[in-house]
Amino acid sequence: MTFTYLNLSYFLVGAVCGVILSFAAKPKSKSAKKSHDDFLKYIQSINYIIDNETDRAIDELTNLVKLNPELIEIYLAIGNLFRIRGELNRALIVHKSLLAKPHIDRKLKREIILAIGIDYDKAGFHQKAADNFKQLVQMDRSDKDAASFLKEAYEKNHEWTKALDVLKNFDLKRKNEESHILVAIGKERRSNGDNQSAKSFFKKAIKTDSDCFEAYYELARSEYEEGNKENAFNIIKKAVEKNHRFVSVVSDLIVEMLEGNYLEFYKSMLSKFPKSPELLFDFLYHLSKNDQLVLAENIIKSADFSGEGEKLLLEYWRCRLDMEKNLIGSKAIRQFLDKVNEKPKFRCEYCGFVQKEIFWKCPQCRKWDTSEVIFG
């Protein structure tokens, strides 16, 4: 299991409720009246947390801690609530103060250091975050969640080699991530002018994960920049054969490489993947750009898709074809055409984030390889 900040938040709310309830269940030496009052406060705090009233929950919990200073878990939870509210400085103050307390057991110490690391990470201090997560994996090498946080902090800091070491040394078994990190190292080498070294990293990435589209793309770019056009085209063709859904990402480069003679490429790909909306729509896009849409008249007429976005885009291309043949041209049709995107967008399968450009790692949920192609 990998942690995200979202499920960490749910975990946190659950943890706070658990701590409070377990505390409420403990027998108290004080008067029954005080126990009753405390219990009402616990219930009120839980209600505030459930209602997402973070401010009032923090006030209520702070009062409880004043009355019961031995409850370090509640301090920890208060710091986490500050972080959820975006008050990272206050979260850090609360969390760091906890480490000064004596006799903290190992499990609790882990929770505190993890919280400090996450606070720093959220505040954009990825190096300091990494220092804390590193401390955790040094305490327990089997702590896979801490290792994941450490890798993530290194990635955010663009310390790719260190991120790669974490993947390998902590046996996280994520070949696709390893491959993308190798690509990132290669891109760094290329931007420093070392294309040979860059290419060796791209090749290593393909060897690590033969489905890594990004690795093929970057290797082809390097080959193309060196003037090895045929080599570059063959690499990209292989990438499209492996994953035709992403053809739009590389098709401008393909059209450029083939100097406009791209018809054969699309015909060959469409014969291999005749039901691919990605290939068909990308083909139509390039034909249209070159005023050759009529060449695809039969394909457009016989195409049939079940998805709503695909149906809409197919209708778009049918209208465009009719316009090209001077069959239609009403204002309503033009308004319809203006609303439809010819190019696909990319949506994260995990969190729903959408953007026009492909992403190999979702900028929102930070998961790798969750891009799906959407139309409309």
Ligand SMILES: [Zn+2]
């Ligand atoms: Zn996402």
